[in-house]
Amino acid sequence: MNEGKNNPRVPGVVLRQSEADRVVAGHPWVFERGIQRVEGELADGAVVAVKDGRQRFLGVGFFNGRSRIRLRMISHRNVAVDRAFFEERFREALALRTRWLPDARSFRLVNAESDFLSGLIVDKYEDVLVIQISSLGMEQRKDDILAALEAVLEPRAIVERNDIPSRRFEGLTETCGVVRGELAGEQVAFELNGLTFEADPLTGQKTGFYLDQQVNHRLVAEMVAHYPQGSVLDCFSSTGGFALHAARAGAGSVHCLDQSAEVLATAGRLAERNGLGDRLRYETVNVFDWLKARSAAPEGETAPELFDVVILDPPSFTRTRSALPDALRGYKEIHLRALRLLKPGGLLATFCCSHHVDARTFQDVILSAAFDVRRVLRRVATFTQSPDHPILPSVPETEYLKGFAFEVVR
Ligand code: SAH
Secondary structure, three states: OOOOOOOOOOOEEEEOHHHHHHHHOOOOEEEHHHEEEEEOOOOOOOEEEEEOOOOOEEEEEEEOOOOOEEEEEEEOOOOOOOHHHHHHHHHHHHHHHHHHOOOOOOEEEEEHHHHOOOOEEEEEEOOEEEEEEOOHHHHHOHHHHHHHHHHHHOOOEEEEEEOOHHHHHHOOOOEEEEEEEOOOOOOEEEEEOOEEEEEOOOOOOOOOOOHHHHHHHHHHHHHHOOOOOOEEEEEOOOOOHHHHHHHHOOOOEEEEEEOOHHHHHHHHHHHHHOOOOOOEEEEEOOHHHHHHHHHOOOOOOOOOOOEEEEEEOOOOOOOOOOOHHHHHHHHHHHHHHHHHOEEEEEEEEEEEOOOOOOHHHHHHHHHHHHHHOOOOEEEEEEEEOOOOOOOOOOOHHHOOOEEEEEEEOO
């Protein structure tokens, strides 16, 4: 592509060669140190031409001199970033979901970097959309984004969930509300794998639900079905994603733990709504404390209740690489305790959503916990994020969720 080349009127950025290679490989972020030279006056939020040191055109991106991420690549072609551009990108994103999640009507439609739209997330709960904007370039084009979403999906309402602290790194304030259509402060009901769930787009966790687990909800439930009438412990339940799937798959009882009474109340309502109310129990607790109390059976006292299946789906224990050692201690602790609560032959389904802990490290932590409690594990499945959260290996930050299922051999 040579568009923009030698055009002195197009403001542009010239990259250092190592950075140019990263961009060619598909990485959308350029930090200050990656920029060799700026040509012309660059306004924050503007679309600028990006070139390598030999003046070869690499594409266009959003510039923001106030952000550590100076440049976010938007296209490898010289395109106008307008309503038509967003419409095309949204149609492509929709086609991807239709291919890989053919039965789903609720999913993440746009997952920022992994859909080549750095700074934009769009979740779809049936006919309600929730957007989250974390870059100035996207914020300045919000009207085009909303118009394009209306054209492609004809939603009943669009909510903006821009109450994320990271917006300040781009010079943006936090805001939240219904921006198109109407939503009477209601929970939005949606179907997932044939079960009814509810999202609370205005105040719920994330944009209302953990859509990235939707395939794993189904896969773990298929394994739970091998333990007919089995007992399941669902740690970090939230609104019951795993719990409801497990109950439908034939679990006799599912014990749900979460520190938020609100999400467990929703889980309870959903259990009733799905005709599974008699199987679920709920406890509002800190999982660390609960596991510690349950798994430490002092000499002479009755052994703790053991489960056929334990599910661990904690929040990320670290957002930074520097906090990794603490995070690993946290992961080890819950595994030590959870493994003590499993019957021989039982199943542990465990997840880690921290980008900084890779699958190998995560498994090492689990094995070290298993060694300490003298248990031997057989790995029977590996899990990743659902395909509506695409992974681009050339953009390592797009991969974060990993999980395993282990059978306790002894
Ligand atoms: N399993 C859920 C998603 C879990 S998200 C699903 O499939 O939909 C993580 C959950 O952990 C949140 O609901 C949060 O409230 C809860 N949580 C975070 N720290 C906790 C702790 N120490 N003890 C109990 N719950 C915790």
